[in-house]
Amino acid sequence: MDSEEIALVVHMHLASKKKKKRRYWVHPMIMERRVTSLFHTLYPRIKEDEGKFFNFARMSLTTFEELLHILTDNLTRQDTNMRASIKPEYKIICTLRYLATGCSMTDLHYSYALGRSTIGVIVKEVCQEIWSCMKDMCIPQPTEENWLNIAAGFDRKANFPHCLGAIDGKHIRVIQPKQSGSLYYNYKKFFSIVLLAVCDADYMFTYVHIGLYGRTNDSSIFKQTQLYKRMVDGTLRIPVPAQISRTVNEIVPFLFIGDEAFGLSENMLRPYGGRNLSQKKKIFNYRLSRSRRYIECSFGILANKWRILHRPIDVDIELAEDIVKACCILHNFVRKRDSYKFEDAITTPDLPILERDNTSRGNHRALAVRDIFADYFINEEGELKWQYDMI
Structure with missing residues (x-):
């Protein structure tokens, strides 16, 4: 086939693909x-x-x-x-x-x-x-004053001092994007994009990151966000470390709380791992879980108000990300003005959590910070009377 014949074939192919006249x-x-x-x-x-x-x-x-x-x-x-x-x-x-x-x-x-x-x-x-x-x-950029207000809210409502927010991630179901292979296929065996969010004690999102592949290694999802990068390089405006109470002499950093999907560090607390835990460690895990429920409830309110998140989003992946972003903004916008409605959380949404990661133990300083909190939660000033009935 010579060049003229090739050109003719290409021309005929392109002509056949011309958009049909409206x-x-x-x-x-x-x-x-x-x-x-x-x-x-x-x-x-x-x-x-x-x-x-x-x-x-x-x-x-x-x-x-x-x-x-x-x-x-x-x-x-x-x-x-x-x-x-x-x-x-x-x-x-x-x-x-x-x-x-x-x-x-x-x-x-x-x-x-x-x-x-x-x-x-x-x-x-x-x-x-x-x-x-x-x-x-x-979702404004945080300032040191904002962080202190958030920490005061968690101390007042959840009895957890120095907490800058509860963090978690959820898999948002999507229809398999074209030519994406297994990029969006997660460990739960469906296609998804990841919504990672931080909330305060009023169920308001203070940070969201949307769009990571569903198959992304869950232990590294947080490390790909701007929140983590700014936390590491010191530009997040986190308040300087201070005492958590008058009975604890150690200086303790302000930090976020998460579950086993997040690595332990000086500014990130996660539960103690293992089964045969001491009473002190069980109390700490309970207190951490009690405070971390704010992000779970925030996701519940989000999905029950904007029920597009209850089913696989059947649009292209760029529009799916735009939809999730809009839902997060509307969540804060409506909650600040209309407060909380009981019907928003009647049902529990099917938003699968991130896969647990038990590999990151944290450095010695991070381990020491966690132990300080654990000791505080069982001393006379920091304990809650009912906490021993919960473990």
């Missing part, structure tokens, strides 16, 4: 139903009832109006001769229902009289704007 700019059925969609019929009536609106949008009307005010400028588009643009309020409500119910984009296509591809574009656009416009407001 039959309609907007399908007539969609245009006919646009005025009878949920946004134009049910939504105005729901806005008149505060309780119904909260159930519909997963936030109060006041909070929604603030969200709309923040995003309107970035979501507004110009009308054209071809069609009128979709209003920002329409886009946001459509996206919130997708995140809140976990329904498919095809369901929204029929309910809101928008094209299936248009729904996908809207969800991506709104999720990206939520992250870019609201990240600094909802």
